[in-house]
Amino acid sequence: MEQKTKVFAEDGKQEIQITRHFDLPVESLYNAFVDKDLFAQWMGSDLIEFEFKQYGKYHFEKRNPKGDVIFNGKGTFHGFIPNTSIVRTFEMDVFSLPAQLEFLDFKSLTDETSKLTMHVIFKSVEIRNELLKKPFAQGLNMAHNKLEEIIKKV
Amino acid sequence: MKLRRDVFQAISDPTRRAIITLVAMQAMTPTAIAENFDSSRQTISKHIQILAECQILEQEQTGREIYYRLNPNGMKDIADFIEPFRQLWDKRFDNLESIMKSKIISSVRLKGSGHEHKK
Numbered sequence: 001m002e003q004k005t006k007v008f009a010e011d012g013k014q015e016i017q018i019t020r021h022f023d024l025p026v027e028s029l030y031n032a033f034v035d036k037d038l039f040a041q042w043m044g045s046d047l048i049e050f051e052f053k054q055y056g057k058y059h060f061e062k063r064n065p066k067g068d069v070i071f072n073g074k075g076t077f078h079g080f081i082p083n084t085s086i087v088r089t090f091e092m093d094v095f096s097l098p099a100q101l102e103f104l105d106f107k108s109l110t111d112e113t114s115k116l117t118m119h120v121i122f123k124s125v126e127i128r129n130e131l132l133k134k135p136f137a138q139g140l141n142m143a144h145n146k147l148e149e150i151i152k153k154v
Numbered sequence: 155m156k157l158r159r160d161v162f163q164a165i166s167d168p169t170r171r172a173i174i175t176l177v178a179m180q181a182m183t184p185t186a187i188a189e190n191f192d193s194s195r196q197t198i199s200k201h202i203q204i205l206a207e208c209q210i211l212e213q214e215q216t217g218r219e220i221y222y223r224l225n226p227n228g229m230k231d232i233a234d235f236i237e238p239f240r241q242l243w244d245k246r247f248d249n250l251e252s253i254m255k256s257k258i259i260s261s262v263r264l265k266g267s268g269h270e271h272k273k
Contacts (some may be wrong), residue, residue, distance in 0.1 A: 004244065005247055007239060018240075020244075021245045023255070024254050038254070043246065044246075047162070094179070127271035
């Protein structure tokens with residue numbers, strides 16, 4: 001079966017491309033990225049700031065039950081065209097990696113389906129590879145739900 | 155190839171993912187790791203061992219204590235580690251899709267006309 005989400009990371013390039021087909025109208029897909037509550041829901045994080053406007057900032061994080069930040073993301077929205085594109089910066093200070101630039105393109109395929117292309121540009125090839133090597137740590141916000149369940153039982 | 159399969163196997167288990175989460179931020183002793191779980195010390199040791207065998211965790215000797223930490227170089231080339239990265243996004247997007255689908259259904263029900271707007 002063809003994978004819905006694809007990641008392209010060419011050797012020696014300081015960028016990656018993530019594509020995904022959605023069974024959603026493009027308006028719905030775009031809305032999930034610009035609506036504060038919806039964004040927090042699907043990212044599974046708490047939002048500290050989310051100002052969707054040009055040069056508006058966003059900041060989300062995930063804490064463990066002890067209150068330590070285990071995953072976070074911060075950045076600025078640089079530009080957007082409704083249902084078409086978003087340009088934003090992103091950095092996770094828990095990993096101390098430089099900011100990355102993200103171009104999100106939304107495309108309507110049919111009335112009920114759409115496609116997202118995320119083109120992410122890193123400071124260097126090494127930084128890109130380092131980020132890709134942290135898939136587990138990157139998945140903290142997902143693993144965290146499990147962790148929370150486990151810790152609550154203690 | 156064996157390494158890749160092992161790695162996926164290693165991260166498919168929720169307890170092992172929780173262990174990875176714990177050591178991602180700081181190196182920890184097996185005792186400190188086990189304190190976070192309900193399971194027996196032996197069970198947690200077994201999980202740590204599997205993660206170490208897959209080179210996801212690496213050992214660090216400090217005095218008499220052994221600490222485990224995340225090994226970012228555990229997987230040698232991009233092909234080996236891109237799949238977990240892809241799965242991470244795939245799960246996020248699955249989440250997005252199901253949340254937005256339920257919004258569409260409820261907004262159609264509310265408005266009765268299929269005329270949908272964000273709240």
